[in-house]
Amino acid sequence: PAHVSGPTPACTPLQVIYTLRNPKDVLVSYFYFSKMCSSYEDPESFEQFLGDFLSGDAVPHGSWFNHVRGWMEMKGKDNFFFTTYEELQQDLRGSVQRLCQVLGQALDEGALTAVVENASFRAMRENQMCNSTLLPADIMDQEKGTFLRKGICGDWKNHFTAAQSKAFDGIYRDRMGGLLGAFPW
16 A cells, blocks of 8 residues: 555555553443443443453353463563553554554554544544444444543542452452563553
């Protein structure tokens, strides 16, 4: 394409792009998502959902801790690009440039700007192809919430009590031991 500069490899190996987010923010987002996704059971309360999330047994898709640990075994491999939601929020442009380097593709300034603009939370929230507003209510009930709700880091502080945060931190340390230095939270 005209917007891509530099050599194009004859055969690019499969690439994995893995984005990780502070698990407390994941839990809050998942709580609100569960309320609007019709195939999920509506959580009784935040406290109940917190317990389910920490156990990993009563939430769709299982344990966040096991999921992350499994993917982190890939970190450092040539075909694995790791980033965090927090990094994307702090420096989306730099993150896109790093991804382009991993993929062996260089974007000209106009293309890089377009990617950054279209990958912003604001743009994705307004884009019907990203915000789930095209889904029927029997799949995603828009009257119960917004799929792309806030897009901020640290919203967990508005939901967790001090005791809940402390308990979460203890379980996190136990379950994620050996990976603690890998994350910015």
